[in-house]
Amino acid sequence: MANLPILQFEEKIVETVDKNPVVVVIGETGSGKSTQLSQILHRHGYTKSGVIAVTQPRRVAAVSVARRVAQELDVPLGEDVGYAIRFEDRTSSKTRIKYLTDGVLLRESLSNPMLDDYSVIILDEAHERSLNTDILLGLVKRLVRIRRSNFKVLITSATLDGEKVSEFFSGCPVLNVPGKLYPVEILYSKERPVSYIESSLKVAIDIHVREPEGDILIFMTGQDDIEKLVSKLEEKVRSLAEGSCMDAIIYPLHGSLPPEMQVRVFSPPPPNCRRFIVATNIAETSLTVDGVVYVIDSGYVKQRQYNPSSGMYSLDVIQISKVQANQRAGRAGRTRPGKCYRLYPLAVYRDDFLDATIPEIQRTSLAGSVLYLKSLDLPDIDILKFDFLDAPSSESLEDALKQLYFMDAIDENGAITSIGRTMSELPLEPSLSRTLIEANENGCLSQALTVVAMLSAETTLLPARSKPNDKKRKHDDSNLPDGSGYGDHIQLLQIFECWDRYNYDPVWCKENSLQVRGMVFVKDVRRQLCQIMQKISKDRLEVGAHGRNSSRDNYMNLRKALCVGNANQIAERMLRHNGYRTLSFASQLVQVHPSSALTAGNDGMLPNYVVYHELISTTRPFMRNVCAVEMSWVAPIKRKIDKLNVRKLSGGPASSIKEAEQKTELPSKNDEETPAATENVGSRIEAARERFLARKGQK
DNA sequence: CGGTCTCGT
The missing domain is CATH 3.40.50.300 (P-loop containing nucleotide triphosphate hydrolases)
Structure with a gap:
């Protein structure tokens, strides 16, 4: 010290x-x-x-x-x-x-x-x-x-x-x-590699054979590539002549690894042994591995992106920023002078990379943040003119206002409603807070608490059910409930109720390939939400997690509440096939994600209407986590959508939108660094992605 | 029939 x-x-x-x-x-x-x-x-x-x-x-x-x-x-x-x-x-x-x-x-x-x-x-x-x-x-x-x-x-x-x-x-x-980093020598490739997996492999083995001791940290974009490289490294290391160089241990390191696997990188290696750590950007900031002397940087990262005009997320492989590249290099200089091998030329770093990573506020849905700002009731603050270090696009702010309006969190003039106030007290996405409030009115709060807590845990919950070589169908060897045909929200509810019946036994989770960590998180969230709901409501609430066990439960009230909460996320099935088109925004064609528990009726057709938790574009646009709803519940929402007047929502006269637009479009010192509109961000990412795919070759 | 980078109330 x-x-x-x-x-x-x-x-x-x-x-x-x-x-x-x-x-x-x-x-x-x-x-x-x-x-x-x-x-x-x-x-x-x-x-x-x-x-x-x-x-x-x-x-x-x-x-x-x-x-x-x-x-x-x-x-x-x-x-x-x-x-x-x-x-x-x-x-x-x-x-x-x-x-x-x-x-x-x-x-x-x-x-x-x-x-x-x-x-x-x-x-x-x-x-x-x-x-x-x-x-x-x-x-x-x-x-x-x-x-x-x-x-x-x-x-x-x-x-x-x-x-x-x-x-x-x-x-x-x-x-x-000043900091206390040792100098790191930066080495650039002459050109972009055809396959950055092969290239990382070659560089890593070269270091292992030629360079003095010190661990190697390799940055990859995701679990798939990490696993591929790990197995290639293992093979290569085995094939090296015995005694020709020191031993090697190879560790994968990414977020979906169970905690006990993650902490392996913190225990020191046996003597005369070099560690290879193949990691996502989790090793950039979140986890610091001691003993790293060599860094191999592919120059890519996987990043989630929100498009406010379609309400759709996408997960893209994009080029890192200069800040990220330097952060990665710095990981080699924590214990002594190190080396960083960049698998791209200096010119790419200098001319192609953004100076700084695009801030999250320009990459995500802002409904929650806008509701938060509205709830502060600051008389001197107009949302569209809020003083951000880097302003989000006006499109993104308008999208947030629209979402909040459909959920009754703000009125047609953009003023926060009493529903909106209650929503802001709940540590949830607005659609989930709105669902809870409606469920409380409908007498199905305890069920909704479970669904909402399960959705808060996102993907931690249902991991890859089948091993890569296992060609069995989804629920084949699983005793988990199936959502009774109504879809994923109901299935999530039933799964938690099952776990509750087994007294929250972690062994039960493992037997059913559910992540223990994720399920415990769900239980914590649910308990926290119960407390907040009890505080808000004057009446005593019925919040126990036990399922009512009525075999003919059609979850009518719960699905109604989900429909109200997801008013902005409704899709209508096409007449002759099982594709859907989204209501609100510009209508788009989307499919139910293949992992969904939603089932078709006897005629082979899916329900006429569903609400979805999330739109995600991968190979195609998909709805993830869907729930069947009735046309009669959708009708009033449709009328509200038709009547929408965005100008009024943004706080009265159209001028405030105009001003906000002008503000975000002011030229800045460095246009690359502060993207004005989402479209710019999107197109640059698209270009980077194409280059990446072209280079990645074989895949 | 598809694929999840990382955080957080």
Whole structure:
């Protein structure tokens, strides 16, 4: 701790914070900013008038950094130093330094918009530009203006363009703190490889044979490619002459690996043995592997993308940004000087790569964030003119308003309704909050709580059911319920009710190929939602998870509630086949995803109407998680869709839309870096993807 | 019949 670079700047930091309401601190990896800034300000009296909050984009970071600081100050965790993450609040009235996820701070601001428990707010890792951090940036900017004297904000970040943030905060000072990285030599390929798997294989084996000891970290785009490369590496390593070089262990590393497999990379290797770690971008920021000296960077990443004009997500392989490339390279220099092999030419890095990754706020549906902003009731804030560091496109904001209008969260003038207010209190996507509220009216709250919690866990829930070589059909060897023909929401409900009957036994999960971690998460979410619903409602609610066991249950009320909650996500079947067209937005042709539990009737036809949880474009556009609904429930929603007037939704006169459009289309210093419209983002990604596919060759 | 990169309330 004594030799952390940041401590040499203690006086300078304190002096600057004393004189300025906002300070940007640029500190590279190893500078100690996450653990030391809060302690420095604590030493200089900033905890006398309030708590110092430090936000983190990740739960594990909030916990581990809090633990370290408590240790350094020699106090018990949870007293003077504490942390707050979802499901776990380890703070007390004594707490002076509080680490928390940015999502938790946003939640807190709902019940205390002035955040006046805090004398200082430090937004850490702002360069990652998580959706929540971006919203917090806008929020604290406003708080600085309103709270004035007793409030300090620090924005800390590794590589973020300090000037840009400084400009955002009316020219606030920028402090630079050096890091503790060893030099990393960058080696470029002469040209783009035909197959980056083969190319990674060759480079990795070359390193293994020629270079001194040190682990190799290889960045790939996804599980599939990781598995391919791992097996090729194993084969190659076996074929090397015995005694010709040191031993090797090869580890895959990605998010869907069970935790016990992930932590293997943290235990040191046996002596005289080199580790190959083949990873997704999970190893870029989330997991740090000690002992890495060589990095192989394919230059690609898989990224999820939202198109607001079609309401559709896609998962694309795209080129990384310069920031990402440098982050990857830095992973080679943590313990001693290292080398980074870039599988692309310098010219590609220099001319093709974006400077910074497109921030999440420009890649995701904003319904939840817009509802949040509406619920703050800030008289001086117009959603379309909200002060973002990088504004989302006006299309994206209008899409969010439309969604909220169809869910009755805002009225035709764009004002938040009482339904919208209740929705904003629930830590869920708006469609799911709306479903819960409707279900409560319909007398099927307990069922809806289960469905909504299951959907919150996303894919953690139903992993690959069949092994690659297993040609059995979906439910063949599975005893899991089938959704009674109504589709996936009902199946999810039935699965959880089953687990409940088995007293939440983890063994049952494994036997039915359900991820234990995911199911436990569902149980936690469900419990949290029960508490919130109990608080909101005056009556005692019936929230037990036990299924009613009536064999002829047609889930009528639950499906009605789902229809209301998903008013923006309804599809109508075509007359002669089982394709659907989406209602609302521009109508599109979509299919039910093949993994769905929805079944056809005796005539071979699927239901006339379904609601879906998500549209995802892969080989074709699919609806994922669908539920059968009745035409009579859809009719009133259709009328509402026909009557829609977007101009009014955006806050009255059409002028506000125009202004927002102009604002986002202002030329910036670097057009590449701040894309104005989603279409630009989309087309650039499309181009990058085509190049990638062309290069990937064989696949 | 298809394929899931990473976070978070």
